[in-house]
Amino acid sequence: MAKLQVAIDLLRIEDAIALATKVSPYIDIIELGTPLIKSEGLSGIRKMKDAFPDKLVLADLKTADAGELEADMAFGAGADYITVLGATGDATIAGAVKSAKAHGKGIVVDTIGVKDRVKRAQEAIALGAEFVELHAGLDEQAEEGYSIQVLIDEAARAGVPVSIAGGVNLGSITAVKQSGVTVAVAGAAIYGAEDPTQAAKELKELLEA
Numbered sequence: 001m002a003k004l005q006v007a008i009d010l011l012r013i014e015d016a017i018a019l020a021t022k023v024s025p026y027i028d029i030i031e032l033g034t035p036l037i038k039s040e041g042l043s044g045i046r047k048m049k050d051a052f053p054d055k056l057v058l059a060d061l062k063t064a065d066a067g068e069l070e071a072d073m074a075f076g077a078g079a080d081y082i083t084v085l086g087a088t089g090d091a092t093i094a095g096a097v098k099s100a101k102a103h104g105k106g107i108v109v110d111t112i113g114v115k116d117r118v119k120r121a122q123e124a125i126a127l128g129a130e131f132v133e134l135h136a137g138l139d140e141q142a143e144e145g146y147s148i149q150v151l152i153d154e155a156a157r158a159g160v161p162v163s164i165a166g167g168v169n170l171g172s173i174t175a176v177k178q179s180g181v182t183v184a185v186a187g188a189a190i191y192g193a194e195d196p197t198q199a200a201k202e203l204k205e206l207l208e209a
């Protein structure tokens, strides 16, 4: 069954932990979004893992270089997964994978900005990534004509473990699930909801239906 990941794009770790506290019964992976990491640093990762020792914590580092070093830093702070950019070189992904193996953790390759996401996903899995995020970031989502359907179609033909991020919500999660994803990532649909707990509950129910 696909896992549900909440992407927390808030800026204060106290707010992020408060949100995670509300939604955690329905969440498999708690993601500290890139703006949150930039705001709070490694100590934010440590605080989140200390608050939720039984949950998987993903640090959305979007590492672009020094893969092994940055992965070591985040795993040392308690992360279970970090993201590395698919747009970067194979050596950066391989370095991060080396660190993940040493720590017993996992690498997620983020295809944000990559032209051929499916091809890069297949390459990233061959390099040792645990799964690949087919991702349209917040700026791409804001472009005219954006549709999550592109990611859903790519997931269905990827043939490797993938997540989808970029507009997963109550209206799209069933199609996301049917595409065969390993993980569905929901950010604004949860942290921006009037009732985040209810939103997370409904998303989880649809994923499990």
Ligand SMILES: O=C([C@H](O)CO)[C@H](O)[C@H](O)COP(=O)(O)O
Residues within 6 Å of the ligand: 007, 008, 009, 033, 034, 035, 060, 135, 136, 137, 138, 141, 165, 166, 167, 168, 185, 186, 187, 188, 189
């Ligand atoms: O990863 C993200 C972005 O790069 C900022 O960190 C978002 O969390 C991700 O795109 C989730 O998107 P929504 O579910 O559409 O909020």
